Amino acid sequence: MAGQRQVQRQNGVALWRQIADRVRTSIDNGEYDHSGMIPPELVLAEQFGVNRHTVRSALAALGQEGIVRAVQGRGTLIERRQRLNFPISKRTRFTAGIGGQGRELQGLLLSFDTEPASETIATHLCLATGTPVIKLEALRKVDGVPVSRSTSWFPGDRFAGIADAYRRSESITKAFAELGLADYIRTSTEISATHAEPSEITDLELSPGAIVLVTKALNTDLDGVPVQYAITRFPADRVHFTIEN
C-alpha cells in the first residue's frame, strides 16, 4: 500500500510543499476529524514515500500557517479547519453572505483613486474610455483572518464619496445606500483560479505557492445600469463558493 499517494520529484515544486498541500487539503476535507490530529510523521513519510525530515518540513509550514500544532510525545494537532462558504446569487452580498455564519467581519480600505477608465473597465461599466472612475482597493477579514482582496471600479460622477463611505461603514452595500443606491444586483460573475502573486501573499497573509480563487463581477442597479466592476481574490484554502439555482 506504500507509495499509493506518492509525490513527484524534480518538477520545480519541492516535495515538502506538495505534501503540505495534500495534508492541508485532507484537513479541509475532514479526513482526520475522528481524532482531531493528523497521522504520525513516520506514517505520513511511509504513505508519501519520503523521509521523515521531508514530512517535518511540510508540517512546519502548516504550523507556520496556524493550521496544525505539534506537541512532543503526543502528535500533531489540527488547530484550524475552516473554509468559509461564499454564496453567489443575484443578491450576492459579502457582509450578509459571510456574516450569517456567525463571524466577525472587517472591511479595510487599502487605497482609492480617481482615474480615467481603461478600455476594459469602460466596457464593463458601459462608459466611454477615459471617463473618470473611482478605483478602490479593499481587504476583508473574518475573525481577523484575511479572506478577500478586491479591486473595484465605480462610475466617478455617480459615486464620488464612496471611498469615504466605505471606510466608515466597512460595507459596499451600506456605502451604496449612503449615496442613494438602496439596492443592486449581481449581474454576472466569472470564476477562475491561479497561483497567488507576491502582493497577494503579503496582503492575504498566505504562504507562497498558495492558490487564489479569482472572481470578476459586475453589479448593476435595478435598471441594469452598471454600478461596480470588481476583481476579487480569495485564498482557496479558506473560501469556497456556492451557487443555488
Place this chain on the structure above:
Amino acid sequence: MAGQRQVQRQNGVALWRQIADRVRTSIDNGEYDHSGMIPPELVLAEQFGVNRHTVRSALAALGQEGIVRAVQGRGTLIERRQRLNFPISKRTRFTAGIGGQGRELQGLLLSFDTEPASETIATHLCLATGTPVIKLEALRKVDGVPVSRSTSWFPGDRFAGIADAYRRSESITKAFAELGLADYIRTSTEISATHAEPSEITDLELSPGAIVLVTKALNTDLDGVPVQYAITRFPADRVHFTIEN
C-alpha cells in the same frame, strides 16, 4: 520599475516554476496578444529580478507543454492559448455550454460500478445510506485536450443503463433522455480550488503543482428529485466559469 513583479525565493517552489506559471497566466489573459510572442528573455529576467538562465528554464518548461516555441534570432512565439468558458446556470449542460464555442467534444467513459451509497452520497441524492447507486467516472476532452474529469453518482434503480447510454452518446443529457428523463435542472453548485493530485495529473495531462477547479454539483428532475451528484475537476489554466444572474 524593475522588481515590481518579483518572485519569491526559498519557498518550496523553484523560481523557474513560479515564472513559468506567471507567464502562462499572462498568455491566457491575452497580455501578449498584440505581438503574438512573449518579451525577450532579458526583459523577463529584468522584470522578475532573476538571471536569464532562470527565465530560460521557465520557457523550456512552457515549450515542453506546447504553449510557446522559441525561434533563434526571432523570439519566443505563443503556440497555444485557450481558456474555455464554462457557464453555470439552472440549465447547466456541458455539451451545450462548451459546444457552442465551436469545438470538438469528447466524453470518455473511464469506468462505472454499482455500489451501496455512502452517507455523503446518500444525503445528496436523498436516499437511504446503502441504497444501490451507480458511480460513473468520465473524462471530457475539447479538441483533444482534457478539460474535465468527473465522478458522478446516480440512483441505481432509476438509471440502471446510464453507463452504457453515456458510452454511446458521450453526453449525460442524451443518456438521461434515453432513459426517459427529458429535462433536468442544476440545483446547486459548490466551487473550490486545490492542487492537482497525481491521478488527476495523469488523466488531465497536467504538470505537477497544477491547479484544479473543483465543482460539486447536484442535478434534479423537474419535480426536485435528485438525479445526479457529481464532483468534477477542471484544469484551472484551461477553464473558467461564468454565472449569469
Place this chain on the structure above:
DNA sequence: CCCAATTTGTTCGTATGTATC
C-alpha cells in the same frame, strides 16, 4: 512510581537541485 511504546525534537553527515556570476 517505573517501564515500555509511541511520537516529536535535534544533530550529525552526505548527495543532489537550484540560482547566480
Place this chain on the structure above:
DNA sequence: TGATACATACGAACAAATTGG
C-alpha cells in the same frame, strides 16, 4: 563552462515528552 552559495532530500542516531499499563 566552471565556481560558489544555498535549498532540498535522505539516512542514522539519539534526546525529550506523553501515554497507558
